[in-house]
Amino acid sequence: MLRGMATVSYYADDLEAAKNWYAEFLGVEPYYHVPNGYYEFRIGDYQHELGIINRAYAPQGARNAPGGGGVLLWHVDDLPATFQRLLDLGATEYEPITPRGNDGGFATAAVVDPFGNILGIMSNPHYLEVLGKTGGV
Template structure:
């Protein structure tokens, strides 16, 4: 049974450029580093882990194209501003801002980062409800 997101990893041909781009977007530096192989950031209310892996270590048969895997949606407080910031930093629209269910408050969007990875963002009332019940802000 899935219990919640633990780590999301993205592959990058240019690991240093990916680290710099994500550090700029996230506003934090990675807290963990394996030389020429991996960077990891801790982000968000629950300090979820976002890892960047040198594409040389991708699983055999992994494809280097958009949409070759699932989309992890990260809850954000201001979807439109976050989407705009990602585009400003060079990401490309993958999925426009889309309301999911009329009037439910679930809204998603996705971009391709400059390294070919999909970043999903979302306004998610359920996330906020869980956060409130666990004492988060």
């Protein structure tokens, strides 16, 4: 059974540029580093792991193009502002802000980061409900 997001890994040809871009966007430096191979950030309410990996270590057959069917979505408090900030930092729109469902409050968007990875963001009232039950803010 899936119990929650643990780590998401993105690949980049230019590891240092990707580290710098994500550090700028996230407002934190990576807490872990393997020289020329990997950077890891801890982010969000549950300190989820975001790894940036040198594309040389990508699984055999991994595609360099965005996509592949799945998009991990991160809850954000201000979807329009976060989406715009990503675009301002050089990401490109993959999916515009799109309302989901008919009960209000759910919306998603996604960008392609400058390194070819899809970064999904969303406004998710259920996430906030769960966070409130766990004592988070």
